[in-house]
Amino acid sequence: RAARRGMERRKEPEGPGPGPGPAPARPDGATLAYCRQLGHALERGFEGDEEKGLFLTNVVEEIVGKELLLCTDPSASVFLERLLEQCDTSALCRLLSALVPLEGALAVDRCGSHVLQSALRRVAGLWGEAGGEAGGELAGLVLQLSAAARDDFLPRARDVYGSFLLRSLLHVLAGSLPAAGSNRDNPRRRQHQGPDHRAGQTTEFEVPEEFLQELQHFTKLLKENLTVFLVDSVASPVFQVAVQVLSRKLPASGEELCSAVLKYRGASEQAGKHSSLLVYLKDRTGSRLLEGVIGAMGAMDGRLYRRFYRRQLRGRLGELALHPVANYPLQRALGAAPTPQLFLRMLGELLPQLEEVLTRGHPGVLVQLAAGCARHRGGQKELRRALYQALHCDEPKSRRRCCLPLLASLQTYESLYGEAAAEPGAGPPGDDVARLRSVSLHGSLLLQHLLRCEGPGPLTRALGSAATGDLLTLACDPAGSHVYDALFTSGTVSNTQQTRLTRRLAGNFFHLACNKNGSRVLDQIWTSSSIEMRREIAQELADKESDLQRDPVGHHVARNFALSHFRKRPVDWEKLQASDGKRRKMFAELLES
DSSP states (O other), rough: OOOHHHHHHHHEEESOOOOOOOOOOOOOHHHHHHHHHHHHHHHOOOSSSHHHHHHHHHHHHHHHHHHHHHHSSHHHHHHHHHHHOOHHHOOOOOHHHHGGGGHHHTTSSHHHHHHHHHHHHHHHHTTOOOOOOHHHHHHHHHHHHHHHHHHHHHHTTSSHHHHHHHHHHHHHTEEESSSSSOOOOOHHHHHHHOOSSSSSOEOOOOHHHHHHHHHHHHHHHHHHHHHHHHOTTHHHHHHHHHHHHHHHHOHHHHHHHHHHHHHHOOOOTTTTSSHHHHHHTSSSSHHHHHHHHHHHHHHHHHHHHHIIIIIIIIITTHHHHSTTTTHHHHHHHHHOSSSSSHHHHHHHHGGGGHHHHHHTTTTTHHHHHHHHHHHHOOOOOHHHHHHHHHTTSSSSSSGGGGGGHHHHHTTOHOOOOGGGGGGOOOOOTTTTOOOOOOOOHHHHHHHHHHTTTOOHHHHHHHHSSOHHHHHHHTTHHHHHHHHHHHHOTTTTOOOOHHHHHHHTTTTTTTHHHHHHHEEEEEEHHHHOHHHHHHHHHHHHTTTTTTHHHSSSHHHHHHTTTTTTHHOOOOHHHHHHHHHHHHHHHHHHHHHHH
């Protein structure tokens, strides 16, 4: 019995619960306090380069030997990221030399992977400055990291943290530095920049030939494991980044990778059932990978894109446009169409199904069609007619003048004006009846692209005949205000049409000036207007200058338009506006040349 009681005591867990195992080692309190003090010193800055260099040298000497402990700690790793952002070439080489042997443990660690990413970003930032022996040492350290990543490539790509590190490594090997940095310590900055700040903001730099050879090794690994990247949501972004950087830095390798995707035959296709890529176009993970491939093919010579269209898209565009997932790669395909002829062929296949596409809630397809018409300078009349039919304002023709609120809100005529107004005997709604309550983001984008197409006369006439309340709703909406940007900057809209619309807003300039979005529209109108039109706007606002000065938004308009100068010295004000107009015109001609 005593022995049995002893065994039971040994089986009892120590502590409050079973737990996953022993807690990971953490730096002691003194070390964390030291890191916090160093972090405050980095935030304060340094008086000169000599003081900064001495600080970095001392800190690096203190860190050596404790790299793994500090890199895997949530608090200390943030300090290391900040330190790496300030490192010069020699300090970075010393830190990387200590981190490279630990790459296997750090790459898949929640905190350590961020430290390695910061180090790689700093390598990219210093590469142009590093020369001679220091540059060679940095290159050697990056190549060691790359070799370690290749040795454990597939498990690393399928790891949540290792996948991010692989993407950063591919960017550095290709000589590109994405704009997004490590924002773990600043959630507000991360929120403003977006999920991953993908909007093409990349800094290019030259890399040695060994880096490009490493990229080719990664290309081979990606081709060998293509099935994994098509189905694994963690690994798929690695393939997407690889296609992106290869199409820019090594077009032949990028084309090779895209061609491997087009030739891919899964189990379903080998059994003779249906195309494997068509299945992946409808899959959430596979569709994202194919989006990247489609974009890369469109940026190349177009041969691969045409092959993809013939084998996978032709005759299936309507089916893909109605699918909840496949409509997104279709949007990318519409935006990447390399020639006007191919785009017009795709447009003709999709036009009969626009109403059903809109009913399914896929307005992005419509936006990409309008963007393609503006880019390729063709198909705008057919698209506009199909949109009228989809929104039920094509017949009778009197309804077409009501298309502005319909396009802006992406609602049908019956939804906006009521079933009674849609009956055959009902007349058109009154011109002064405002119906627009809110502006759809996609509706705003659709209007912007249509205004940039050739021959936007029907739309400008619809804007000119719209109710004043609808025009004000459009101008004061965060999304709708950009429609005015397209209107006043489009090369296809004449100055006469712009002036006619500006006069429609007369009497409401004060309302616009006191609205955050409306004031921006008013600035755009002011920039595009003649001196005579500016005088009319200033005259209307000058009567309420005191109210404008008290308004938190309006006082900026009063200052920018020089309203006090207009009231006191109108002659000098006109000379100032004339010189400003000449300066803007000269600057525009300089940009065009």
